[in-house]
Amino acid sequence: MSMPVTPMVEAIDVRKSFGLLDVLKGITLSIQKGEVVCLLGPSGSGKSTFLRCVNHLERMTSGKLLVDGELIGYHQRADALYEMSGSELAVQRRDIGMVFQRFNLFANHNVLENISLAPILNRGVARKEAEADARRLLQMVDLEGRETAYPHQLSGGQQQRVAIARALAMKPKLMLFDEPTSALDPELVGEVLSVMRKLAQDGMTMLVVTHELSFAREVADRVIFMDQGVVVEEGPARSVIDTPQHERTQTFLRRMH
Amino acid sequence: MSEQKIIPARNPGQVAIAIVLLFGVGLLIYLVISSPFITWAAIPQFILDETVVDGIKLTILFTVLAMVISIVAGALLAMMRLASNPVLVNFAGLYIWFFRGTPLLVQIIFWFNIQLFIPSINLGFVVLDTNSVVTAFVAALLALSLNEAAYMAEIMRGGLMAVDSGQGEAAKALGYTPVQAMLRIIFPQALRVIIPPIGNQTISMLKTTSLVSVVAAQDLLTRVQNIYARNFLIIELLIVASIWYLLMTTVASGLQYLIERRLGRATYEAPAVWRAAMRILRSEGSKG
Ligand SMILES: Nc1ncnc2c1ncn2[C@@H]1O[C@H](COP(=O)(O)OP(=O)(O)OP(=O)(O)O)[C@@H](O)[C@H]1O
Ligand SMILES: [Mg+2]
Numbered sequence: 001m002s003m004p005v006t007p008m009v010e011a012i013d014v015r016k017s018f019g020l021l022d023v024l025k026g027i028t029l030s031i032q033k034g035e036v037v038c039l040l041g042p043s044g045s046g047k048s049t050f051l052r053c054v055n056h057l058e059r060m061t062s063g064k065l066l067v068d069g070e071l072i073g074y075h076q077r078a079d080a081l082y083e084m085s086g087s088e089l090a091v092q093r094r095d096i097g098m099v100f101q102r103f104n105l106f107a108n109h110n111v112l113e114n115i116s117l118a119p120i121l122n123r124g125v126a127r128k129e130a131e132a133d134a135r136r137l138l139q140m141v142d143l144e145g146r147e148t149a150y151p152h153q154l155s156g157g158q159q160q161r162v163a164i165a166r167a168l169a170m171k172p173k174l175m176l177f178d179e180p181t182s183a184l185d186p187e188l189v190g191e192v193l194s195v196m197r198k199l200a201q202d203g204m205t206m207l208v209v210t211h212e213l214s215f216a217r218e219v220a221d222r223v224i225f226m227d228q229g230v231v232v233e234e235g236p237a238r239s240v241i242d243t244p245q246h247e248r249t250q251t252f253l254r255r256m257h
Numbered sequence: 258m259s260e261q262k263i264i265p266a267r268n269p270g271q272v273a274i275a276i277v278l279l280f281g282v283g284l285l286i287y288l289v290i291s292s293p294f295i296t297w298a299a300i301p302q303f304i305l306d307e308t309v310v311d312g313i314k315l316t317i318l319f320t321v322l323a324m325v326i327s328i329v330a331g332a333l334l335a336m337m338r339l340a341s342n343p344v345l346v347n348f349a350g351l352y353i354w355f356f357r358g359t360p361l362l363v364q365i366i367f368w369f370n371i372q373l374f375i376p377s378i379n380l381g382f383v384v385l386d387t388n389s390v391v392t393a394f395v396a397a398l399l400a401l402s403l404n405e406a407a408y409m410a411e412i413m414r415g416g417l418m419a420v421d422s423g424q425g426e427a428a429k430a431l432g433y434t435p436v437q438a439m440l441r442i443i444f445p446q447a448l449r450v451i452i453p454p455i456g457n458q459t460i461s462m463l464k465t466t467s468l469v470s471v472v473a474a475q476d477l478l479t480r481v482q483n484i485y486a487r488n489f490l491i492i493e494l495l496i497v498a499s500i501w502y503l504l505m506t507t508v509a510s511g512l513q514y515l516i517e518r519r520l521g522r523a524t525y526e527a528p529a530v531w532r533a534a535m536r537i538l539r540s541e542g543s544k545g
Contacts, residue, residue, distance in 0.1 A: 055430055086435040094432030104427035108445045117441070118431040163427075170431060 006069040008033045008174050008205045009054060014063035016049055023049050024060070025229035031222075033068075033173075036206045038216035038237065041226035042252055047209040050226070051176050054207065055096045056089055067096060068173060094122055097167030097175040101182050103159040105151035105166070111138070112147040115166045123170065130169070137165035141195050157188030161195055168199075175199065177208040213256055217241045225249045299493035303484065304500065312480030313501055319401060319466040319476060324459050326402035331409025336439075338414050349410065356407035362468055364404055368396035369472040397469035397476075405462065412454045416447035449520055456513035463505050467498075477501060 009031040016024040023046045031037050039047050052058035053065060056073035064081075065072045072092060074081035084092070106114050115134035119125040125133070138144050141161035151159055160180055167175060177196070181189040193215050200206060200219050210216060216223055220237040225244070233246045244250045289295070303309055337349035356364070372387035391399070420443050428438035470478040481494040 057426060057429060090429070090432045090434040090437075093430055096430070098427075098430040100423060100427065100430075102423055104421075104423035106424060106427065106442055107421075108442065118433070121437060121441070122432040166431070 005033065007031060007066075008035070008068055009207065010064075010066040010069075011050075011054075012064040012066075014050065014053055014065055015061045016046070016053060016058065017061050023229055024053070026063070027226075027229075027231060029224060029231060029234070031205065031207060033205055034203050035222060036200045036204075036208070036220045037222045037224060038220040039207065039209045039224050039226060040211075040213075040216065040252070041232075045226045046229045047226055048178050051098075051178050051207065051209055054174075054176055055093050055098055056084075057098075059083070067092075090122070094118075094170055095173050097170060097172035099160070099163050099167055099175070099177045099180045101179040103151070103156070103163045103183070105159050105163055107151055110148050110150050111143070111154075111162050114151070114162060115169045118166070119169050134165070134169060137168055138162075140168075140198070141165045142191070155188060156184045157191045160184065160192045164192075164195055164199070173205065175204055175206045177206065177210070179209050179211065181210070181212060211256065213241055213253070225252070227252070294492075296490060296493055299488075299490045300496055300500075303481075303490075303494060303497045306484070308480045308484060309477065309497060309501070312475065312477035313505075315475050316463065316466050316477040317505070319398060319469065319474075320459065320462045322398055323401035323405055323462055323466070324455075326398075327405035327409045328455070330402065330406035331413050334406060334410035335413035335417060338410065339417060353407045353410055356404050357411075361400065361404045361465065362471065365397060365400040365469055365472055368400045369393060371396070393469075393472045393474045396472055397466075397474035401462070401466065401469065405458065408458060409455070412458070413447070413451055416449075416451035417443060419450045420446045452520060453513075453517055456509075456516065460506050460509045460513065463509060464502055467502075 007030040009029075011027050011029050014024055014027040015022070027046075027050055039050070041047050049058055053060045054067065054072065059073070070092070071081075073089065074083055106117075109117060112131060112134050115137060116127070116130040119130040119133065120127055135144065135147070138146065141164060143158060143161055143165070146154070146158070146162075151162070154162065164180075180196070181192050184192065189212070193212065196206070196208070196215070197219050208216075208220070217237050222234060223237045223240040224234040225232050225240060225246070225248075227248050233240060233244060233249045240249065241253065244253055334349045334352060337345040338353075340346060368391060371391055375387050378385045378387055378390060424442050424446065425438055428442045429435075433441065466476050467478040469476050470482060473479050477498055481498045485491045485494040
């Protein structure tokens with residue numbers, strides 16, 4: 001028998017409401033180290049909100065979230081949870097990469113700075129080393145030679161690949177993707193997915209919100225289907241996508257095809 | 258076929274208005290120049306007068322100091338306005354409401370007369386006479402700066418809000434502390450929106466400083482008033498002051514044009530000054 005391993009992500013009864021609107025109604029799930037999990041669900045089901053709770057961009061209403069065994073966003077003292085300060089949160093977020101639907105590359109920095117600045121500032125890496133690392137990452141995302149370009153000079157697909165490189169430069173142990181290809185023209189989706197596929201093969205732990213069923217089916221180890229703030233169904237990617245058990249999953253998947 | 262000459266359409270309405278304008282302006286200039294009551298020789302006599310030049314220095318000093326103080330105070334107010342603590346938000350809101358809602362002239366006179374209800378300032382170890390602390394200079398500078406800070410706060414708030422919220426989120430997600438995210442990512446981008454109106458405010462401030470003459474703060478207008486109180490060459494000295502104000506605002510506009518052109522060219526780059534400041538901060542930081 002093997003020792004119990006700390007999961008990379010552990011969510012325990014995570015709830016979130018915006019005013020009177022209950023968006024997450026008790027999400028409990030865990031993601032193992034090295035696992036690639038795709039989060040599927042109709043629009044408004046709370047996928048982005050959940051993802052943003054994982055790095056505390058969104059403050060949950062109740063519940064607990066642990067990344068690699070560490071409570072995110074709060075200090076536990078006695079019976080209460082105390083929210084962390086901005087700079088304490090910053091330290092936690094350094095281990096969790098995030099890729100956004102709309103890229104959010106820093107408009108005032110060029111590609112090389114976008115990638116190398118966070119390691120320099122937030123990890124204390126020497127500039128030379130950070131830039132060499134950034135160039136390596138650019139090669140990995142197939143963008144060598146574009147170091148001095150500004151984000152507005154790149155296509156959406158290129159921007160998203162830079163955004164992935166930027167997140168990887170912090171050497172995160174977990175990567176969160178929020179619909180990374182939804183803002184792209186169809187012909188640019190493939191180049192971003194292929195970078196993500198490479199990343200998955202290299203053993204990165206990934207939580208991916210996506211509508212790309214074929215990507216989920218092929219790359220994900222597991223699929224979690226969410227609807228109206230609850231996890232409806234989860235299981236191995238192929239079996240959930242090919243033979244969904246719940247009616248809501250079936251309806252959703254039928255609409256997607 | 259030979260090239261045809263192209264003759265643009267005429268607009269007779271505009272031509273008529275132009276003729277009337279030329280005539281009107283010509284008449285006005287003639288009336289002023291031919292007036293037997295203006296001593297033209299007084300203008301070259303006073304334009305470089307020592308008192309006048311001292312007044313110009315003070316006007317420029319007021320402008321520079323008031324702009325620097327109001328930019329710092331305005332940035333703080335703008336951040337308070339966008340903070341999450343309701344006390345900060347409301348304090349900034351009230352400040353802006355009050356200082357924009359009352360006339361600057363009233364504020365200048367108020368600060369100058371503050372000793373009427375605060376006769377002395379007790380610092381615990383020493384008691385100061387308010388009159389000796391809040392001189393005309395201090396009262397004028399306080400009024401200009403505190404008033405301008407309210408406008409500056411709104412300009413900066415607009416600039417900060419013009420930056421896409423995704424920029425701050427990406428910075429947070431990469432482990433930037435809130436201060437770093439503000440200084441490195443959000444503020445440099447807001448600058449592009451903030452700098453043109455700051456230029457306008459500065460040009461405006463060059464002229465607004467003349468209001469402090471009501472408390473005899475020794476700016477350019479105060480000086481020429483002092484001179485014409487003695488020699489009664491009122492129009493002549495006002496012309497001297499106007500020439501200087503025009504010169505100062507023209508130079509300032511030129512500078513503004515150069516700065517904006519630079520900003521326009523480096524569309525997404527931070528201005529050189531900002532980059533240099535950041536480099537210094539960075540090397541300070543890595544030393545520590
Ligand atoms: N900041 C907010 N304030 C108020 N309501 C919000 C906020 N953010 C999200 N919501 C609401 O929460 C619900 C879930 O939103 P969320 O973005 O998590 O859905 P999603 O599953 O990611 O959908 P999509 O596929 O469209 O991205 C929606 O009804 C949305 O309107
Ligand atoms: Mg979403």
